Amino acid sequence: MKTDAKVVHLSKVASAQSPTSPVGRLPVALIQVRDKAAQQLKQALQALFDNADDTLFEMADRATSNSEQNAFFEAMRDLRLKRKNIERGFLQKVFESFSSLNQYEVGTPPALDAVSFDSLSLVQNDELEETVALDAMVAKVMSRDSMAVGHLSTRLNALVSKKLDDRSNPLGPTALCEFFLEACSGLGVEIKVKLIIFKLFEKYVLGDLDQLYAEANQALAAAGVLPELKSAPVRRQTGRPAGSMQGEREAGGAPAAGDYDEQSVQEVFGALQQLLSQARGSVVPLRETPAGAQPISSHDLMRLLSYMQQRAPAQASDDFDLREQLGSLLSRASAKSGKARVVGEVDEDVINLVAMLFEFILDDRTLPDSLKALIGRLQIPMLKVAVLDKTFFGRGSHPARRLLNEIASAALGWSEQDDAQRDSLYQKIEQVVQRLLNDFVDDPAIFSELLADFLAFTGDERRRSELLEQRTRDAEEGSARAELARRQVEQALNERLLGKTLPEVVVRLLQEAWSKVLLLTCLKHGVESAEWQAALATMDDLVWSVTPHEDPEARLRLLELVPGLLKALREGMASAAFDPFSTGEFFGQLEALHVQAFQRFKQPLVEVEAELDEEQRAALAEVGIDLPLLELPNEDEEPEAEALPMVAVVEEIVLQAPGQQRSTEPEVTLPDDDESLLQVDNLRVGSWVEFQEDDEHKLRCKLAAVIKPTGKYIFVNRTGMKVLEKTRMGLAVEFRRCAIRLLDDALLFDRALESVIGNLRRLKGT
Structure with missing residues (x-):
């Protein structure tokens, strides 16, 4: 059915900017990228709405009740009426996001959602389903196009004043999903219907983002913006319907030719091999090849690793040596066949690298010991991925690497005092590990699937913790205002009565x-x-x-x-x-x-x-x-x-808050340039720390807020609940007696790889 609702004039959207809007200050190359992207997004949205009627009609035809059928028909009607507003609102958001790229926000505090104390329930189910669906869509795009998105963010940062990351990139999947969600906020449809519309958005809009990113990167590179970044070329396939995605890529399979810059990836692995060759006999065992020994193929190595994977110990420990176990299996196979068999040189380098990475992981003090043991069981699955795909070492967006990093990030706030058997995070990580050990043979698509599922889980947990954390901040700020008011009242009383x-x-x-x-x-x-x-x-x-x-x-x-x-x-x-x-x-x-x-x-x-x-x-x-x-x-x-x-009245009047006592922290005064005070001042909101409470107990918590009127530092656990408050001086005292340790929240795999490379380079220099 033809309708003028399809027509969204981009010139009108652009002209909606104010005359003083900074959009005019955008570089010409960036304006061209914006307009080209907006044109493609407009066409994709039109394809979405053109197909929405048919999809909803089919759903209504399959409905099992009159009420369900009526809901789909009402949704069709609502979508037709509001289609034009949704298209215009979505594109308006895209243009506004570009307009703000050269705006400085001086003195503007981070926007926080207001939380009413009358609505302290957790995220409503419908909202939760929406956000989980959008997180899964973003994860799928990022597992496929993260390299291109990263290059585009880097190029934008070279052109504009506002610093961007992949989440704040105006053409990134996160921003586009948020724009669409906001544009659809006026739809009066049930969550079931809204999720169908989101799936259509994923298919017709997000499905072709790879082409949009490739063209945007090519246009900026041609304009001289970081041409040395090698992005994936535009992939045009004959017979590919608009908005569709290759099944192989949807499943997260091995990248096809041209998806990544193979040369740069090989350079990373080649550099690692060179460092390894110079470290043999120290951190890496000498390669001993018996006379007449034949290297086994990578396929045979995968079979041996799968055999080991099925019999891996339930808990990773320092006693488990992957190389030793594999050598024992090869010796048995050689004795049985009568022919000496060894691992090929390239595969042996991969084994040594993965073993060194996991040595770092198992020694890492940032990971709690209980979860460290779980993560350590992923050594064989990660080794198999590295044998199959050498981009594992050089590509930060590799699904297996991202899964490992996401697990480690989620584990950062986990405390040993938590009941592992009842803790949902521990159980989820255990499920992921067990699924890989049981089901991963040689198809790496399972990592993309588990990554999307784990991101949905952690996204749910993060939203709940952020909501509770916001309530904690609001409560503490309210308490701070009440405390200041009590001091004012105390002063007024004492002036008149003392x-x-x-x-x-x-x-x-x-x-x-x-x-x-x-x-x-x-x-x-x-x-x-x-x-x-x-x-x-x-x-x-x-x-x-x-x-x-x-x-x-x-x-x-x-x-x-x-x-x-x-x-x-x-x-x-x-x-x-x-x-x-x-x-x-x-x-x-x-x-x-x-x-x-x-x-x-x-x-x-x-x-x-x-x-x-x-x-x-x-x-x-x-x-x-x-x-x-x-x-x-x-x-x-x-x-x-x-x-x-x-x-x-001979003593000062002191007013106490109901159920509270004044802080009993020792009053210690340190000079302004004391190193401990400088450490406190360098703490940033969001930093994870570990307090050594006594010889046996440690408390992991995150700095959630610094309440300036009272000088209190508020710490919460991973659920967002307040667990500790300290003054600036009190924290400095803890730093002086080494009872606080900052936890490194950088990506685990990247830290491990950096450590391995650093160790190998030091050995090379000696």
Whole structure:
């Protein structure tokens, strides 16, 4: 069905930018890449919507109930009506993302989603399904095109001021998926239908991104932007329908010719071989080839490794030596056949490299020991991948390498105290390891499959932990504001009470009740507000009203002050929801205090009373004071009022938060240039650390926030729950006694390879 909804004029989208938009400052080559990409994305979206009707109609035809069928028909109608807006919104986001590439964001804090304390539930199921689906789509694109995306990000960084990575690349799969998700936010369809639309987006839009990336890289290279980066050439296949992907590549099989720069990959492996040859006899065993020995083929080596894989020990240990085990198997095979058999030189180099990589992994202090044992069991599967595909060493996006890195990254926050049998992460890693040991023979596609599944799992966990972590930050920032407000209230109370002797009831009223009124006023309005000043004035009036005065002006002021004072006290305590029974008790004793004050004035007070008008008398009556106050009996008959107890305020008033105690950390002062303080200041939010609590217990946690008003450093575990808080000085003390260790969150395989290369180069230099 033809519809003008297909027509999205790119010129209109571009013109929507403001006249001062930085899009005009983009290099010409980048503008050409943007426009070409937008044209291809527009055509892909049109293909998506052209096929959406047929897909949804088929789903409706197969529906098992009338309600399900109606849901698909309603979705078809909704999609037709909103198609134009979705296309325009998606392309608008693409253009906006390019527009911001040359914008500096000075002083802008990272955007955090507001989290309401009224909605503390975890991510809703529908939202969770959406994000899991999008993560899987992104993982599939990255497992196929990560090299091209990386080259494009590198070239963009050479042209624009904003630093990009693969996630923030405006043409990267993550950004495109987010743009589409936002453009579809207005669709009133069930999650089941939305997931179908996402699959269509994956097929018709994401499916041809390899061509988009190749053309974008070629265009930028031709314009002189990092031409030395060798990207994959554009692959055009006859008979390939728009948006389709090769089954082999979808499955994550071995790369076809032209997918990668074979020469650069071989150079990496060749350089490693050269380093190995110079290290024989030290870290690498000397190659001993018996006379007449025949090298086994890589196919036979794979069979031997599969045999070892099925019989691998349940726990990796230092006693397990892959090379020794393989040599033992070869000796047995040689003895049985009567012919000496050895591993070929290239395969032996691969074995030595993988063995050295896993020696680093098993010695790595960043990995928890329990999970290290699990990861160590992947040595044989990784060796088989390396034998099959030498790009394993030179290609960072290799699915097997990425799987190993993702497992190690997820394991970073795992604590030995966690119950391994019940912990979902431990169980998931164990499933991945067991699946590889049981099912991996010689088809590396299993790594792409497991990678996508593991990314979906960790994405789910990450979203949950980020939500809880955000709540933790919000709670801590709220606590910090409350703590500052308590200090303001403490200061106000101590300025007015410290060093004075006042009736006990007044001191208790101000410390127990009016402090709450001041706290709420400070939090709600701030200390510069009129409300705060009014609350302080009420406190000052109360203190003045119970202080003895003799001058006539004070007598008149007391009569005028008491009605408004008591009214302000009642309203303030009611607003703070103070206990009504305690409020009544306080006011009963205040009334006695004020009556005593009036009685001290005696005759002059009677004269003042006579001068009061009817309105003033009514105001006094409202607060429980009836005139005349005094009948002026004879001095012999005048009853002595019982004096209420007095208290001298000699210690500073300290307010405690409910259920909390003040920090008991030792007050240590270190010079500003102390190395430990510099280590604390170099900590960044998101850093993982390990605290040595005692000889047996360690705590792994992540710095989630630095609360500047209170100077607190808040640490959370991998679920996002707060486990520790420290002051700057407290952390410096921990650094000084070497009780804190920073955990290296760099990619595990890359760290291992860097270590191996560094060791080999050092041996070469000696």
